[in-house]
Amino acid sequence: MKSKKIRWGILGCGRIAHKFASDLRTVDSAVLQAVASKDENRANTFSETYNATTCYDNYQALVSNPEIDVIYIATPHTFHFEHTLLCLKHKKAVLCEKPMGISIAQVQQMIHLAEQNEVFLMEALWTAFLPHYQFVKELIVSKKYGEILEIKADFGINVAFDTENRLYNKELGGGSLLDIGIYPIFLALDLLGVPKEISAKATIGKTVIDEDCEVELKHNNKVASKLFSSIKKKTTTEAIIKLERAEIVINGRFHEPSSVTVTEGNKYETFNFPVETFGYNFEIEHVNKMLQQGNKESDIMPLSKSLELIATLDTIRKRINLEY
Ligand SMILES: NC(=O)c1ccc[n+]([C@@H]2O[C@H](COP(=O)([O-])OP(=O)(O)OC[C@H]3O[C@@H](n4cnc5c(N)ncnc54)[C@H](OP(=O)(O)O)[C@@H]3O)[C@@H](O)[C@H]2O)c1
Structure with a gap:
């Protein structure tokens, strides 16, 4: 091809x-x-x-x-x-x-x-393919600023209660976790791997879906991620990654084309990644390349990552007693 x-x-x-x-x-x-x-x-x-x-x-x-x-x-x-x-x-x-x-x-x-x-x-x-996220990932993989100590990420939107809206519809898999909470979870798994412990609490609304969900992942004795999602409350939707020698903030909204601020001691610098599209072209280009090469899965978002992600989401749903 x-x-x-x-x-x-x-x-x-x-x-x-x-x-x-x-x-x-x-x-x-x-x-x-x-x-x-x-x-x-x-x-x-x-x-x-x-x-x-x-x-x-x-x-x-x-x-x-x-x-x-x-x-x-x-x-x-x-x-x-x-x-x-x-x-x-x-x-x-x-x-x-x-x-x-x-x-x-x-x-x-x-x-x-x-x-x-x-x-x-x-x-x-799609976040995995965005230029600002690839920049962050390279910084982390290079260990320039040492190991990650903590990740905090949120994704909150304020959507009026409406039983017609798929976000409030249990039959359509409604709730914050699967729709937008997936982005903070993905970030933590992608940067820190599979967690050792998962705890979560949620506000379950009238339609028996999670209107917000607070998750803590423990990756080892020292490293944790604190992740939050909501369909009732707008948040900055930023990701803060604390490392041994710096703090990286993926500015809101972190899951879509955005900027990155790196603070090291009392110096900080913001890196911009201007994108003229919504940002879906990056994942499209990647899929095209994979298909042209005859690959059966992505080398950036392989199927093993989708399995880790859904396994984590399933465990969180167990913790908050949310069944579909
Ligand atoms: N990557 C991102 O940034 C992003 C952003 C938003 C959503 N999403 C994902 O995209 C998916 C669709 O979200 P959306 O906001 O685009 O949804 P949407 O506008 O509500 O619906 C998308 C399409 O799904 C079909 N559909 C909707 N409700 C249905 C129902 N009750 N029964 C059967 N089919 C139904 C319809 O297809 P027809 O045209 O055939 O009728 C509809 O046009 C979700 O899984 C969401 O997680 C991703």
Whole structure:
């Protein structure tokens, strides 16, 4: 597939699909081949807006199109399992929105099918591919400032209570943890690895989902992460990484294109990473490269990381008695 343009399909034409399709237009190695929505009008409008070659009013037609290399799954959490399996069965590579599934059992089955059918699969944890985050990761891996002592990260938004909103809808995997709490958790796991101890508490709302969730991960005797998410309270959404010889702050909102401030003693410097898109082009470029190289998984967001992430989310859900 080398140097050939990667032909993308988009499954589900909701809010995030719009941003993704907008950024896909900026990627030279990508073409939007087809989109599918259960709603014919939505499919038509979306297709016209982003110049898709074809559009469908059902997902089956999308996965059956032989001219598609990879499908981006942009449906709510509880559909990721079903829609990913549908694509993988048709041997389509998949970029699946986060969280990859709502339980480890789902994610294991998705990975099993991808391996069995020798098809690429990746969770769309787009932060991992953003320039500011790669800068932070390089600083940490280089040990320039020593070891990490503590991570604090939050992600809070204030969304009015509305049973129609997927964030408050248990059937759609609602709550703060799986939707936005996943970013602070990902950050801690990506920088510190699998924790030894997990404790959590949450405010469970009227629709029996976590309206906010406070998590502490202990990575060893000395190192902990304190992580918070909320759909009821707006927060700075920053990440503070304390190291032996410096403090790195990923300024709010840390999970999307942002800046980084490094403080060492009484000196500090802010590094900017201007991005002209929403920032989804970086993960798209990465997937294209993986597919052009014939890789079956990402070397930045491998399937083992998705398993670690969902295992941690499952344990947190146990601690806060939240079942889907
Ligand atoms: N990476 C990011 O920055 C980011 C940001 C926001 C969301 N997300 C992730 O993207 C996913 C979708 O979020 P969103 O905010 O875009 O969702 P959304 O706008 O509510 O819905 C997305 C699409 O899913 C389908 N859908 C929605 N509700 C459904 C229902 N009740 N039953 C069946 N299908 C339904 C619809 O597809 P049709 O068009 O076919 O009808 C809809 O257009 C979530 O898993 C979320 O975690 C990621």
